[in-house]
Amino acid sequence: MIQLxxxxxxxxxLVLGLVTLLGYGLVSYAAEDIVVNTTxxxxxxxxxxxxxxxxxxxxRAGVDFGSNATLSNTTPSFETGIGRSVFLVICESDRGNELGETRTAxxxxxxxDPVGVPHSTTREFGGICSETLSVDCSPFEPGEGRFEVTSTIREKRLNLPAVFDR
Structure with a gap:
């Protein structure tokens, strides 16, 4: 038996801890966020x-990590007053990441609003989800506004050549 x-x-x-921190930092620095699909x-x-x-x-908006599919289905148009309104979208992912995958919905x-001021909210999920996004809007004048619903699958990937090219 060896006695140390x-x-x-x-x-x-200490050396093992330093090597671990250095490796973690290198992997974090080399990770890129890639858009796999968006709708x-x-x-x-x-x-x-x-x-x-x-x-x-x-x-509704949804993602399927297995097939890299995204979807956004919305009502084409509607009317409301200039009082405070709440706008909702149901967001779903019925399939989570496989072991070791780094995808995010x-x-x-x-x-x-009618003068072009955006009111926005964003949520990210790494697995199965069923959530409702909501945005409040109280425009001060009548007119035409618009809305957009976006669903995106992002994935973290290592790009080691980028580390050495910098």
């Missing part, structure tokens, strides 16, 4: 000159 002194053992542990759909919102308001389901809902 406390100083030698401490040195070995966007949208429509228009007519803001009427009244104080009506409500909650409006705009549609990214869902974004953006509503533009």
């Amino acid at each position: 002194s406390g100083k030698v053992l401490c040195s070995i542990v 966007t759909s949208g429509g228009k919102i007519i803001f009427q000159d009244n104080d009506s308001h409500g909650v409006y389901p705009l549609g 990214v869902f974004t809902l953006t509503v533009w």
Whole structure:
């Protein structure tokens, strides 16, 4: 049996820790975020000159990590007043990542009021999800606005040549 002194053992542990941190830093630095697939759909919102308001389901967005498929299905157009309205989109992924995969589902809902000011929210999920995105909007004047729903699959990939080219 080999007997190590406390100083030698401490040195070995420190060197292993430093090598681990260096390796982690290199992998983190070399990781790229790649868009695998993305789908966007949208429509228009007519803001009427009244104080009506409500909650409006705009549609659904989804991803399938297995087939790298994305989808966004929305209502083409609707009307509301200039009072505070809430816009909703159901986001789903019914299949999670396989072991060791680094894919992320990214869902974004953006509503533009009649003067072009965006109101947006984004959520990211790494596995099975069923969530509702919501955006509040209270325009100050009537007119035509619009909305977009985007579903994206992103994946982290190592790009070691990029590390050495820098």
